[in-house]
Amino acid sequence: MKGLRVMPGGRAGRRRLYVNLPDGRAVAWYDRQANRISVLADDHREAILTALRPYLSGAVSIGPPPVPTAADLAGLALPPDADLAPNRPGEILLGELEHGPSGTRARQRLRQYLAAQQRMGDTFDALEADGWRTLHCVPVPGLGRIDHLLIGPPGIFCIRTVPGRRQRAVAGDLLLTVGRTAPSPDPRWTRRAAARATLALTAQVTPAVAVVDASRVEVAPTLRDVRILQPTTATTDLTSAPPSLKPTDITALFTLARDTRTWLPPATRPAAGV
Structure with missing residues (x-):
């Protein structure tokens, strides 16, 4: 899918890269620290991987967003x-x-x-x-x-x-x-x-x-x-x-x-x- 944009998130963009649709809705994010891609819209998976490929390094895991911990919820x-x-x-x-x-x-x-x-x-x-x-x-x-x-x-x-x-x-x-x-x-x-x-x-x-x-x-x-x-x-x-x-x-x-x-x-x- 064309038009996906990769935007930094977190302090100074060091922790995450978000993949957004043209209307601004996020469809995935890449956690640099965990080296993991969390996919919110599975029908855009291939386009998400294409958009993030220049930023990836090493073995990257891909899947749905992790279940939030108690600290995340707090x-x-x-x-x-x-x-x-x-x-x-x-x-x-x-x-x-x-x-x-x-x-x-x-x-x-x-x-x-x-x-x-x-x-x-x-x-x-x-x-x-x-x-x-x-x-x-x-x-x-x-x-x-x-x-x-x-x-x-x-x-x-x-x-x-x-x-x-x-x-x-x-x-x-x-x-x-x-x-x-x-x-x-x-x-x-x-x-x-x-x-x-x-x-x-x-x-x-x-x-x-x-x-x-x-x-x-x-x-x-x-x-x-x-x-x-x-x-x-x-x-x-x-x-x-x-x-x-x-x-x-x-x-x-x-x-x-x-x-x-x-x-x-x-x-x-x-x-x-x-």
């Missing part, structure tokens, strides 16, 4: 205003830049943090092809927002992102110093945020600080519980750790973490179904 039932999955890196900073302070120095600082979060966000989103899931701008009442929450085979990482501004950065047990600016409590903050995330997700969460575009990064030898990441080495640092989570665990934790109600104190969470 994600589908999530109200749009409670879903954190669509958040872009630096989502909140984009709004602050548009409606925030007009002072040159304040706006420059916001732009630096936004650029740092967007760069690290792109690095983390690229891991989705390897079975990782990422959330950005996760609100934690009383603490602000976790810049990036990364869930993958080696575990869960709570990441604070800091612009290095092409200067030397020194990470200590409690403070992070960039250039000659006043030290900031980023290591201490990400510990607290990771502890809150551990309670919310009932799974161990590792604190991390990502330093972007520093001339060099020095880490105190006593700093062992907080991971210090940089854009050029973050992927290797994270993926080299031994796996501890199965794909089903990752999906279930991602479904739980993407719900804003998960991060509310237990006494303030709405009842189920509300």
